[in-house]
Amino acid sequence: MSTEPLEAEFAQLPALSKEEPSPSPTGTLTRVGSLAEAGYVVGFxxxxxxxxKEWGPARKWYITMTTSFLCLAVTLGSSxxxxxxxxxxxxxxxxxxxVNLSVTCFVIGFGIGPLVFAPLSEVVGRRPIYMISMFFYFIFTLPSALAKNAATLVVARQLAGLAASAPMCNVGGSVTDIWPIEQRGIPMAMFSATIFMGPCLGPLFGGWIGQYAGWRWIYWVLFIFTGLCFVLTLFIPETLASVILRRKAATLRKSTGDDKYQSLSDMNRVPFVQTLKVALLRPLVMLFMEPVVLFMSFYLSFVYSLLYLLFFAFPIAFAEVRGFSAGITGVTFLSIIIGISIxxxxIPFQEKLYKRATKFGGFPEARLFPMLLGAITLPIALFIFAFTGGYAWVNFMGPCVAGALFGFSMILLYVAANSYIVDSYSDYAASAIAAKTLLRSLIGAAVPLYVDQxxxxxxxxxxxxxxxxxxIVIAPIPFVFYIYGERIRMRSEKSSKNRRRVEGEVGEKV
Structure with missing residues (x-):
């Protein structure tokens, strides 16, 4: 299973490293070559x-834990x-x-915000985006705590959701900036855990606060928490290599008075308007024109909508049907966290399975093994929930078992499908993931509007x-792509052309 972030946004590779792709236009190549020979191209x-990537472990872990903490603040705020x-x-x-719109509007922000924040972070860097994002998340949480009418509550939540979306699309990039790929597994696991466990911890904390202090204190606690997160962003160093080198080049130009000093990213910079245009349009094109993106996004959107559906269905099953208090109802969400943890x-076992399947060459469909299992266990979890949740005479452990099995299935489906999308569209992965995130957020945001009815x-x-x-109806999707995914990819101009290979067969990877 891929150790890339689940909400993958790919950082620019370090300039002038062995991984840095060469500029393609002939004129640029000539200019870079001549400037490099003269020593004017700035590198590390x-x-x-x-x-x-050369920073010490303590500094790297500080950045990893702090940025993951930002993600936790965002996912907690959603639920x-x-x-x-x-x-x-x-x-x-x-x-x-x-009132349910306050959840809907916040989640919509998750889908729309990254379309702007992700390309903007590649221009100005990670740190300024974190600071701006958490500051406005902090500010727009305050009106919700003070709201005198529903309009204030809903509008403030929409603005807070848009502001809070930056960590969701940039933390994975920050982790990629500082950790070599061979050391990235545990940091990425920590980041991934905050994405999935944060929404489940939200009802746990919110239930007890609402029960004993009132609903406004839920927002006050969130306001205080986001304020602390904003303070943390003031001490996060910049990690994006292109921005660091750009600043180094500017310092050299100022100190020497020679304007020839430039970083590679300066020499190949694309206008932000063009970058934003690609960020906004390409995901929509891929969503409707690429079968892998369309069907995997639809599947993951259904799973994501189920997570938000349980935020409303669990209170019905435990508070309405069984008479649990709001605090105890929140505790039942630990069942989902248990399934997620399992x-x-x-994941390490899937890594071994992937290596065994790709010993003669990698191919995207090898990422789908966990999804094949998750597609089977998800309907089982929902059947258990349907036939145990609505009856007071059924032991409360019934829907809790369903919650644990759902959490287990969600991770298998989500991580495998994300890895499959990334491997299938390595050159367009950011756009493919953005398309999935947009559809997922819009479908998930609609849940509060119909779930009670x-x-x-x-x-x-x-x-x-x-x-x-x-x-059950959509369960065959991963099986179809496991069998026919290679043929589907071969028909696309954007997707990877890597094929399954057997012993003795050789070929070039694309």
């Missing part, structure tokens, strides 16, 4: 600690308010659907049964 000096969504209805004199612990009007059992049947 080995052994001096200029390259982020923490579900700890009490009923009290704002009475206090603000509005309807449950309007799945994450199995669905479970109350259809009945708990039949609503859960519908979801399980949908999971």
């Amino acid at each position: 000096e080995p052994g001096k600690g200029e390259d982020p 923490m308010i579900t700890g009490d969504l009923i009290s704002p209805v009475h206090d603000l004199g509005t309807t449950q659907e309007i 799945a994450l612990a199995l 669905m479970f109350h009007n259809m009945g708990f059992q039949y609503a859960g049964l519908l979801l399980a049947l949908v999971a």
Whole structure:
């Protein structure tokens, strides 16, 4: 399984390293060559600690833990308010659907924000984006705590969601900036854990705070927490190699008075308007024109929507049906975290399986083994939830087992599908992942608008049964791509052309 971030955004490779691709235009090549011969192309000096990958372990772990902490703040903010969504209805004199919009609008920001923040971070660097993002996330959380009407609450949550989206698309890049690929497994696992466990910890904390302090204190605690995160961004060093070298070149130009000093990224810089245009349009084109992106994005969007659906279905199963308090209902989300933890612990075994399958050459379909299992266990989890959650006489462990199995299935499906998308579109991975993130966020954001009506009007059992049947209908998708994925990729201009190989067969990787 790939150790790349689950919300992968690829950092620029260190300038003038062996990994740095050569500029393609002939004129640029000539100019770079002549300037390099004259010593004007600025690069990292080995052994001096200029390259982020040469920094010490303590500094690297500080950056990894701090940026992962930012992700935790964002994912907590998306679900923490579900700890009490009923009290704002009475206090603000509005309807449950309007209050649920506070979740919807925040999640929509996850899909839209990265389309701007990701390319912008490649221009100005990681650190300024973190600072701007967390500052406005901090500021726009305050109106929610002070809201006197529903409109203030919803608008503030929309703005907070847009602001908070930057860590989700940039933390993976920061980790990639500082860790060599052979040391990246554990840092990426830590980052991935915050993405999946944060939403499940939100109802746990929010439930107890809402029960004993009121719904406004959920926002106050989040406000304080995001303020702390903003302070942490002030001490995060810049990690993007191209930006560091650009600053070094500017310093040399100022100190020497010679304007010829330039970094490689300066000489090949694409106008931001063009970069933004690609960031906005290419994901949409790939979403509708690339079968791998379309079907995998649809599958992952369904799984993601189930996660947000459980934020509302668990309170029905435990609070309404079984009479649990808001705090105890939040504790039941630990079942999902247990399933997530088990799945994450199995990642090393998948790595061994992948190496065995690709010993004669890598191919993207070798990433799908966990997804084949997850496609089977997901419907089972939903069937258990459907036939145990809505009945008070069924032991509460029934829906908790379903939650654990869902968390297990979610990780298997999510990590495998993301890795498959990245391997299938290595040169366009950022756009492919952006397409998936956009669709996932929009579908997930719609869940709060219908979930209560669905479970109350259809009945708990039949609503859960519908979801399980949908999971069965789409379950063949990973099996189809495992068998026919290679043929599908060969028809695309953008996808990888790597084929499965057997012993004795040789060929070039693309």
